[in-house]
Amino acid sequence: MSSPASAPPLWLRDNCPCPDCRDPRNGQKLFQITELPAGLAVDRVHEARTADGAPGREVVWAPDGHRSVYAESWLEAHLSVTRAAPGDGRTEDDKELWDATGIADRFPEAGWSAYASDPAVTAAALDSVMRLGFVLLRGVPVRDRQVLDVARTFGFVRETNYGELFEVRVEADPNNLAFTGARITPHTDNPYRDPVPTLQLLHCLTNAARGGDSGLVDGFHAAALLRAEDPEAYEVLTRVPVPFAFADGRTELRAHRPLIGTDPAGRIREIRFNNRSIGTLQQPAEVLDAFYAAYRRFGELLLRSELQLEFRLSPGDCLIFDNTRLLHARTAFAESGDRHLQGAYADIDGLASTLAVLRRKATSA
Amino acid sequence: MSSPASAPPLWLRDNCPCPDCRDPRNGQKLFQITELPAGLAVDRVHEARTADGAPGREVVWAPDGHRSVYAESWLEAHLSVTRAAPGDGRTEDDKELWDATGIADRFPEAGWSAYASDPAVTAAALDSVMRLGFVLLRGVPVRDRQVLDVARTFGFVRETNYGELFEVRVEADPNNLAFTGARITPHTDNPYRDPVPTLQLLHCLTNAARGGDSGLVDGFHAAALLRAEDPEAYEVLTRVPVPFAFADGRTELRAHRPLIGTDPAGRIREIRFNNRSIGTLQQPAEVLDAFYAAYRRFGELLLRSELQLEFRLSPGDCLIFDNTRLLHARTAFAESGDRHLQGAYADIDGLASTLAVLRRKATSA
Numbered sequence: 014m015s016s017p018a019s020a021p022p023l024w025l026r027d028n029c030p031c032p033d034c035r036d037p038r039n040g041q042k043l044f045q046i047t048e049l050p051a052g053l054a055v056d057r058v059h060e061a062r063t064a065d066g067a068p069g070r071e072v073v074w075a076p077d078g079h080r081s082v083y084a085e086s087w088l089e090a091h092l093s094v095t096r097a098a099p100g101d102g103r104t105e106d107d108k109e110l111w112d113a114t115g116i117a118d119r120f121p122e123a124g125w126s127a128y129a130s131d132p133a134v135t136a137a138a139l140d141s142v143m144r145l146g147f148v149l150l151r152g153v154p155v156r157d158r159q160v161l162d163v164a165r166t167f168g169f170v171r172e173t174n175y176g177e178l179f180e181v182r183v184e185a186d187p188n189n190l191a192f193t194g195a196r197i198t199p200h201t202d203n204p205y206r207d208p209v210p211t212l213q214l215l216h217c218l219t220n221a222a223r224g225g226d227s228g229l230v231d232g233f234h235a236a237a238l239l240r241a242e243d244p245e246a247y248e249v250l251t252r253v254p255v256p257f258a259f260a261d262g263r264t265e266l267r268a269h270r271p272l273i274g275t276d277p278a279g280r281i282r283e284i285r286f287n288n289r290s291i292g293t294l295q296q297p298a299e300v301l302d303a304f305y306a307a308y309r310r311f312g313e314l315l316l317r318s319e320l321q322l323e324f325r326l327s328p329g330d331c332l333i334f335d336n337t338r339l340l341h342a343r344t345a346f347a348e349s350g351d352r353h354l355q356g357a358y359a360d361i362d363g364l365a366s367t368l369a370v371l372r373r374k375a376t377s378a
Numbered sequence: 379m380s381s382p383a384s385a386p387p388l389w390l391r392d393n394c395p396c397p398d399c400r401d402p403r404n405g406q407k408l409f410q411i412t413e414l415p416a417g418l419a420v421d422r423v424h425e426a427r428t429a430d431g432a433p434g435r436e437v438v439w440a441p442d443g444h445r446s447v448y449a450e451s452w453l454e455a456h457l458s459v460t461r462a463a464p465g466d467g468r469t470e471d472d473k474e475l476w477d478a479t480g481i482a483d484r485f486p487e488a489g490w491s492a493y494a495s496d497p498a499v500t501a502a503a504l505d506s507v508m509r510l511g512f513v514l515l516r517g518v519p520v521r522d523r524q525v526l527d528v529a530r531t532f533g534f535v536r537e538t539n540y541g542e543l544f545e546v547r548v549e550a551d552p553n554n555l556a557f558t559g560a561r562i563t564p565h566t567d568n569p570y571r572d573p574v575p576t577l578q579l580l581h582c583l584t585n586a587a588r589g590g591d592s593g594l595v596d597g598f599h600a601a602a603l604l605r606a607e608d609p610e611a612y613e614v615l616t617r618v619p620v621p622f623a624f625a626d627g628r629t630e631l632r633a634h635r636p637l638i639g640t641d642p643a644g645r646i647r648e649i650r651f652n653n654r655s656i657g658t659l660q661q662p663a664e665v666l667d668a669f670y671a672a673y674r675r676f677g678e679l680l681l682r683s684e685l686q687l688e689f690r691l692s693p694g695d696c697l698i699f700d701n702t703r704l705l706h707a708r709t710a711f712a713e714s715g716d717r718h719l720q721g722a723y724a725d726i727d728g729l730a731s732t733l734a735v736l737r738r739k740a741t742s743a
Contacts, residue, residue, distance in 0.1 A: 023667075027653075028658050040625060044653070045563050047678050094660045094663075097660065098660030103633075169536075171536070172534040188404050190401065207466070208576060254465065254641065256463075259404075263735060264731050265731050265738065269465045269466040276619065288409070290407075295459045297460055301389040305386060312412040316412060365631075369630035373630065
């Protein structure tokens, strides 16, 4: 094991676990980085015990004489790190990418009563959303506004201009193609919103129309395929901001974001794809040419049958999916037939928190 | 004016305004980019009139014979673009950066009754939030939960683990330093949340304690200063993901994001700064050294007095600010004194939408 003396001093001190440095009630730091003395250095290191009796090392700091006791186990885990730690579960690195064949055998689903009563089933379902991007709950009560109760099992509803929930059925004067019987190709929702809602729920109340089947595509997988097959097109789509827009009588939203959002390390983190709401790109002609060629190529890739998971929602089914990763679609349906879903948006950080707390309880049980 | 024949054909066709291509009710596109024929090209161009009689050009497309009529005014505005258009109002390019001296003379404020009744005052206040990052509403009714009504004047409340609203006052067993009387240095809220709440509201109900003054710092201005003074430190802070974390009995949130978030063009877009909730960075030692030196330098810069706008909230004041740009602070106060704020989170896309609709009405009036 490396010695604390060789660790970056500001980093080590910033992680001092003593109750003067860190609130024992919530782990929040009680000092600012700017309050640490100039020339901070490890003066001496002794063997010591932590507050709860575990073996550790005490660092005496120069120039201020502050003392920090670090557990051996913490030092072993955190010193001599040679590569960056895993992320927060949101990029391609922390996902299981899938295609239609690969997912069919492990289609993530759970029955509502088990989901609602058994924390292990809840945790497995939420874990599917984090890993695979979705879960299908079966046997959810066919009840008006039930979709909001489903969202509240793991997080908080994100209210938008569509309301707390939105009705997906044929409307007389629709403000959105979703509210007609038309076919809708794979897309993400609300790309004109920033922050975009990171989760979507769709709860099926009636599905007696011919057609109206559902489809899902793993956008991270599709983007990774594009990167492998046409790195230049991929690069263009991570770089060119696309002006997404939506307007009706009460609303005028726009967001300028690339179709493929990456983190600073270049990992795929967020897909936005929705031809309906792409406004007019204003860029030099050579950028427009490169963007449109890449956009079309990505669009064609997303339509490959091996990427499209197709299934039919039955009354009582509630689909929960990651709107920053998965694209959803539906086949056309007869407008005379009865088809009615209720949808809602929520955020995945709250879902991840609920999952983490469930795991904490499972570990301590 | 350039001819439509020289425009990138996919881009031009994607912007066809005809009712088969674009739903006249909401402007949504009715076709997918993948449905356009291969080898798409402009076949012929004629002078023509648009549906509402304006002068325009009709493009006849090969190979499918589709016809698109573009208004001359649209062609003039959109052909021969030589540089990228302005963005969506969210990066440094679309902001007025400020320091304490620069903002003092144009401190953005509005009286509640004018704000609530006069659309021009509402628009000016919301515009201040977009341009300067904040506005102070005065004379807001001192009423429990009023902060939620303020949020609903321009958008939607973002519910979090703290609830729909949160109380800022001394608590017996606080889960957050905010709920003690301690001094709090400039920070952004909820960096451990992703998507982070983009707006914060703080409504003052009582402020009779000694101390407890408020401070604001323009984080975009501070980041731009860092870039000018120490480009290497700036670069490190845009690149290294920081593990922000918050946990209590019911919650376990984490997000790995850089302190300075930039868009693909490298423009400053999002600041996260909160020492209290920075977890343990796990990176190779040389990255830790570089990050901590840069982090401390940025922290020192944020404390420069010329950057700190200081003022005191009085009962009835409600501050609305951009939590992706501004850092907020407060001086320590006597825990025996009575100080009570109610806070809420909301999102800036909804605020920008409300502002755009108000401007639309002002133009058409």
